[in-house]
Amino acid sequence: RRAEEVRVVEVGPRDGLQNEKTSIPLRTKLELIRRLSKTGVRDIEAGSFVSPKWVPQMENSAGVLNDLLGHPPSSPFPIAYNFLIPNIKGLQKFLAGKEGASEPDSEPAPITSPQDPNTPPTPPPSPKRDGDDEPAPITSTEDPNEMPSDPNEPLKSSIQKHAVEISLFTAATEAFSRANTNRTIAESLEECKAIVSLAKSKDIRVRGYVSVALGCPYEGPDVAPSKVAEITASLLEMGVDEVSVADTTGMGTALKTQELLKTLVAAGVSTKDIALHLHDTFGQALVNAVVGLEHGVRTFDSSVAGLGGCPFSKGATGNVATEDLVHCLHGLGARTGVDVEKVAKIGAWISKELGRENDSRAGKALLAR
Ligand code: HMG
Numbered sequence: 001r002r003a004e005e006v007r008v009v010e011v012g013p014r015d016g017l018q019n020e021k022t023s024i025p026l027r028t029k030l031e032l033i034r035r036l037s038k039t040g041v042r043d044i045e046a047g048s049f050v051s052p053k054w055v056p057q058m059e060n061s062a063g064v065l066n067d068l069l070g071h072p073p074s075s076p077f078p079i080a081y082n083f084l085i086p087n088i089k090g091l092q093k094f095l096a097g098k099e100g101a102s103e104p105d106s107e108p109a110p111i112t113s114p115q116d117p118n119t120p121p122t123p124p125p126s127p128k129r130d131g132d133d134e135p136a137p138i139t140s141t142e143d144p145n146e147m148p149s150d151p152n153e154p155l156k157s158s159i160q161k162h163a164v165e166i167s168l169f170t171a172a173t174e175a176f177s178r179a180n181t182n183r184t185i186a187e188s189l190e191e192c193k194a195i196v197s198l199a200k201s202k203d204i205r206v207r208g209y210v211s212v213a214l215g216c217p218y219e220g221p222d223v224a225p226s227k228v229a230e231i232t233a234s235l236l237e238m239g240v241d242e243v244s245v246a247d248t249t250g251m252g253t254a255l256k257t258q259e260l261l262k263t264l265v266a267a268g269v270s271t272k273d274i275a276l277h278l279h280d281t282f283g284q285a286l287v288n289a290v291v292g293l294e295h296g297v298r299t300f301d302s303s304v305a306g307l308g309g310c311p312f313s314k315g316a317t318g319n320v321a322t323e324d325l326v327h328c329l330h331g332l333g334a335r336t337g338v339d340v341e342k343v344a345k346i347g348a349w350i351s352k353e354l355g356r357e358n359d360s361r362a363g364k365a366l367l368a369r
């Protein structure tokens with residue numbers, strides 16, 4: 001029985017830290033990223049190039065980028081470091097940092113674009129399935145004689161060298177779009193188009209977020225799934241490589257998540273092109289992740305120690321804790337390549353550094369053993 005691969009995108013250094021009230025020193029952010037780079041995660045959201053007037057905590061993201069490019073954390077496999085970009089100005093700042101960075105010190109493989117012309121293409125980490133609209137089993141039985149694989153065995157990677165990538169973001173409600181970026185949805189999509197076009201001209205992989213997909217702090221819990229599907233499809237159409245569908249407020253329930261995923265698939269969106277980004281405000285994130293798995297989603301965002309929240313979504317807590325997500329996935333027989341014990345130690349460390357509660361139940365339980 002061959003375990004199904006599930007990709008975990010660690011968003012702690014960005015989503016996890018952006019809402020912290022006291023300024024976090026650059027060295028703490030770098031240390032967090034370095035430690036996470038040793039856990040087996042392949043994707044780490046490392047910072048954002050947003051207006052410091054709106055989110056002061058992310059102001060030192062250029063320092064993060066510069067350090068990652070100059071001194072790539074050593075890791076046995078390549079990692080994609082991602083930066084959140086709200087507008088062309090943010091992308092220009094990111095590009096200036098990327099292009100102006102000094103050569104990496106030494107090993108490991110230097111950071112470069114994932115579409116480096118010298119790099120032979122490799123398959124994406126999420127496995128292909130026969131029908132994306134069919135709920136897929138979490139484990140497949142392609143070869144019944146094969147031994148169960150180690151959940152920590154490294155996943156295949158879509159990149160062969162470290163990469164820096166970007167994420168753009170928009171929202172499924174006008175009120176949230178306005179609150180988060182001072183733009184209507186239509187204006188925000190225009191900005192996204194310009195970002196994709198410039199990023200693609202530089203061979204940079206682009207993720208996209210659709211916020212408030214399962215509830216909005218201003219317009220309430222009933223966000224139209226058809227609106228989320230329409231925006232997701234337009235992001236994919238403009239060339240975004242993967243859309244992370246976000247439950248910003250944690251208002252999602254299993255039924256709402258199911259309805260949303262069915263609507264996305266009915267609108268022609270493949271579950272292999274989406275991720276789920278689940279904030280755990282109401283304790284539903286893991287349940288909703290399992291619903292996502294049953295519908296074929298194989299990429300999930302999470303945050304070490306459950307850090308985080310959105311400054312423009314009052315009361316929303318952090319993403320599902322990476323420790324909890326990985327523990328759940330391994331319990332279902334999936335393979336993540338992530339060493340949950342290592343993540344648990346980092347969760348305890350960063351919670352202490354920030355002087356806050358560790359929000360990972362699995363992390364605390366693992367360390368108490
Ligand atoms: P604005 O005020 O409409 O834009 O903000 P502006 O163009 O008038 O700029 C205002 C000032 O910011 C100007 O400075 C600009 O130069 C500067 P001034 O002239 O007054 O000195 N500025 C910038 N500085 C640095 N980098 C930039 C940049 N852009 C403008 N990129 C804007 C519009 C989009 C910039 C602003 O609304 C913004 O930065 N919003 C981002 C808010 C944010 O970061 N939210 C949290 C991240 S999203 C999230 O957490 C959700 C997610 O996790 C998924 C989920 O859970 O839902 C992804």
Ligand code: MG
Nearest residue numbers: 015246248310
């Ligand atoms: Mg978020």
